[in-house]
Amino acid sequence: xxxxxxxxxxxxxxxxxxxxxxxxxxxxxxxxxxxxxxxxxxxxxxxxxxxxxxxxxxxxxxxxxxxxxxxxxxxxxxxxxxxxxxxxxxxxxxxxxxxxxxxxxxxxxxxxxxxxxxxxxxxxxxxxxxxxxxxxxxxxxxxxxxxxxxxxxxxxxxxxxxxxxxxxxxxxxxxxxxxxxxxxxxxxxxxxxxxxxxxxxxxxxxxxxxxxxxxxxxxxxxxxxxxxxxxxxxxxxxxxxxxxxxxxxxxxxxxxxxxxxxxxxxxxxxxxxxxx
Amino acid sequence: xxxxxxxxxxxxxxxxxxxxxxxxxxxxxxxxxxxxxxxxxxxxxxxxxxxxxxxxxxxxxxxxxxxxxxxxxxxxxxxxxxxxxxxxxxxxxxxxxxxxxxxxxxxxxxxxxxxxxxxxxxxxxxxxxxxxxxxxxxxxxxxxxxxxxxxxxxxxxxxxxxxxxxxxxxxxxxxxxxxxxxxxxxxxxxxxxxxxxxxxxxxxxxxxxxxxxxxxxxxxxxxxxxxxxxxxxxxxxxxxxxxxxxxxxxxxxxxxxxxxxxxxxxxxxxxxxxxxxxxxxxxxxxxxxxxxxxxxxxxxxxxxxxxxxxxxxxxxxx
Numbered sequence: 001x002x003x004x005x006x007x008x009x010x011x012x013x014x015x016x017x018x019x020x021x022x023x024x025x026x027x028x029x030x031x032x033x034x035x036x037x038x039x040x041x042x043x044x045x046x047x048x049x050x051x052x053x054x055x056x057x058x059x060x061x062x063x064x065x066x067x068x069x070x071x072x073x074x075x076x077x078x079x080x081x082x083x084x085x086x087x088x089x090x091x092x093x094x095x096x097x098x099x100x101x102x103x104x105x106x107x108x109x110x111x112x113x114x115x116x117x118x119x120x121x122x123x124x125x126x127x128x129x130x131x132x133x134x135x136x137x138x139x140x141x142x143x144x145x146x147x148x149x150x151x152x153x154x155x156x157x158x159x160x161x162x163x164x165x166x167x168x169x170x171x172x173x174x175x176x177x178x179x180x181x182x183x184x185x186x187x188x189x190x191x192x193x194x195x196x197x198x199x200x201x202x203x204x205x206x207x208x209x210x211x212x213x214x215x216x217x218x219x220x221x222x223x224x225x226x227x228x229x230x231x232x233x234x235x236x237x238x239x240x241x242x243x244x245x246x247x248x249x250x251x252x253x254x255x256x257x258x259x260x261x262x263x264x265x266x267x268x269x270x271x272x273x274x275x276x
Numbered sequence: 277x278x279x280x281x282x283x284x285x286x287x288x289x290x291x292x293x294x295x296x297x298x299x300x301x302x303x304x305x306x307x308x309x310x311x312x313x314x315x316x317x318x319x320x321x322x323x324x325x326x327x328x329x330x331x332x333x334x335x336x337x338x339x340x341x342x343x344x345x346x347x348x349x350x351x352x353x354x355x356x357x358x359x360x361x362x363x364x365x366x367x368x369x370x371x372x373x374x375x376x377x378x379x380x381x382x383x384x385x386x387x388x389x390x391x392x393x394x395x396x397x398x399x400x401x402x403x404x405x406x407x408x409x410x411x412x413x414x415x416x417x418x419x420x421x422x423x424x425x426x427x428x429x430x431x432x433x434x435x436x437x438x439x440x441x442x443x444x445x446x447x448x449x450x451x452x453x454x455x456x457x458x459x460x461x462x463x464x465x466x467x468x469x470x471x472x473x474x475x476x477x478x479x480x481x482x483x484x485x486x487x488x489x490x491x492x493x494x495x496x497x498x499x500x501x502x503x504x505x506x507x508x509x510x511x512x513x514x515x516x517x518x519x520x521x522x523x524x525x526x527x528x529x530x531x532x533x534x535x536x537x538x539x540x541x542x543x544x545x546x547x548x549x550x551x552x553x554x555x556x557x558x559x560x561x562x563x564x565x566x567x568x569x570x571x572x573x574x575x576x577x578x579x580x581x582x583x584x585x586x587x588x589x590x591x592x593x594x
Contacts, residue, residue, distance in 0.1 A: 115294075116294065116297050116298070116301070119294045119297075119298055119569070119572075119573055119576075120298055120301070120565075120569045120572070121527075121531040121568060121569065121572045123531055123532075123534060124531060124534075124549070124564075124565050124568045124569060124572075125565075127549060127550070127553050127561065127565070128302060128305055128561055128562070128565045129305065130553060131552075131553045131556055131558060131561045132305055132306060132558070134556075204420065208420075208422050211422050212422060212423065212424070212535050215422070215424050215535065215538075216534070216535065216538055216550050216553075217550075217554060218550070218553055218554065228422070228424075231424055231425075231428070232424075235428065235539075238428050238431055238432055238436065239431075239436055239443065240436070241432070241436045241437060243432065245428065246425065246428055246429065246432070249422060249424065249425035249428065250425065252422050252425065253417075253420050253421045253422065253425055256419075256420035256421075257416070257417050257420040260416055260417075260419070260420055261416075264416070
């Protein structure tokens with residue numbers, strides 16, 4: 001932790017900015033009930049009230065406080081995206097390494113399955129599956145995690161393949177170590193840095209993807225506050241020149257930019273490039 | 277020449293196989309539906325007789341394999357079956373909307389591809405200058421914007437605050453082309469902004485990659501201007517990855533159009549797909565997914581073939 005903080009001091013301005021933004025979002029996520037002046041689904045006044053001291057950003061189409069819902073939205077939108085990305089990494093990353101370590105028929109089987117799944121555009125695939133299983137938070141997480149694990153699989157497999165041919169892995173095999181030992185102690189420590197960078201980028205993809213689905217009315221279901229669906233529900237305001245619906249949208253954009261900045265810096269560090 | 281033909285045939289058959297597997301997935305997705313399709317559509321109050329009649333009408337009482345075969349053969353002949361929601365023939369619903377989707381995607385591509393190439397070449401030419409830096413920061417941030425955010429910002433500035441363009445893109449066949457182009461300009465700009473970044477970065481990166489080669493140095497030592505070096509010596513050799521990324525982005529355009537169509541209430545295939553998903557109109561969703569997936573696979577295939585054609589070394593992998 002201390003080394004992280006000291007490396008942060010030498011980080012470029014954009015990365016420091018990114019870390020700051022991410023911290024603000026985390027605080028909003030954890031302390032939402034204390035920061036938000038009203039409840040998440042509390043109906044307070046009439047619809048589309050303007051900005052005022054009682055309702056900081058006005059009210060939405062059902063008369064709920066916009067500001068409170070944006071704060072709670074951090075929990076739902078970011079929380080669901082985080083859960084999905086972690087699940088995608090557990091499944092895709094593990095299978096990718098297994099495919100690289102075991103090779104042969106296992107590798108062929110997994111890789112061809114992933115090839116087929118990747119041939120279908122993921123938005124279309126997600127829409128198809130969500131029609132069938134219905135839209136609920138758990139099915140949303142499962143479907144998108146499955147689709148995204150294919151991309152993680154590709155990366156994990158290709159970076160693990162460069163490690164698997166190393167002498168120390170061969171030595172471990174001759175020692176008679178099991179599959180789990182080789183994955184956990186030989187391969188994983190050596191591929192962790194590209195995987196961590198990929199985690200950041202993958203999270204951004206999942207986050208934008210879920211927001212798009214929610215925007216289409218097929219993601220997080222009401223009355224849960226969610227930034228994507230908040231934009232859609234209040235979009236009529238834009239035609240009157242009111243920018244309120246753009247605030248949840250910019251909340252999505254800001255977090256994605258922040259993560260991109262941090263990942264950029266991490267990748268730059270990991271690649272050993274020096275600034276000119 | 278023969279080897280190129282052989283390669284194209286090989287890729288083409290691979291594409292057909294992929295399409296076949298994808299159609300299998302789309303078809304079987306409905307098979308694993310928890311519960312019964314007829315029950316789902318008709319609701320809890322339906323009597324056993326009406327359910328049986330409905331199942332017979334859809335052919336649900338036949339085994340899955342024979343249904344798949346007849347579904348696929350009908351699809352190939354252009355008969356997509358009937359909508360569960362309103363009973364209309366799906367092919368009627370699809371034909372206009374699909375051409376509308378292709379229209380706006382092509383419109384965006386015509387703006388985006390030359391723009392991305394020009395910007396990419398300029399960024400490579402003036403690399404590490406202020407132009408390059410600004411281009412870099414804008415591209416990094418515009419990747420992070422959700423499509424609907426870009427769309428609504430455009431609506432706010434170009435349609436509400438200053439009424440340059442209409443915010444609704446409702447077009448019909450009876451309009452003259454100029455009117456159609458005018459009404460769909462905001463969706464086209466949105467899509468352009470979404471895809472131009474990726475293409476531009478790729479153009480810049482692949483040109484800079486080539487700039488280190490000896491023949492570029494030679495050209496420079498002959499006293500050629502930097503612009504001439506890049507356009508005549510670097511660009512042709514950097515073409516393979518650029519073509520690839522263009523085709524990939526065109527594939528993305530056809531799919532990414534879904535959200536943009538919803539924002540601008542554009543009568544395209546994406547809008548139909550989203551409506552059908554919320555109505556759980558499975559037959560329409562199946563047909564639309566298959567068309568989207570087919571277009572996506574086709575464009576990826578073209579990307580593959582073109583990038584090999586532009587770099588014959590790829591003909592003999594490893």
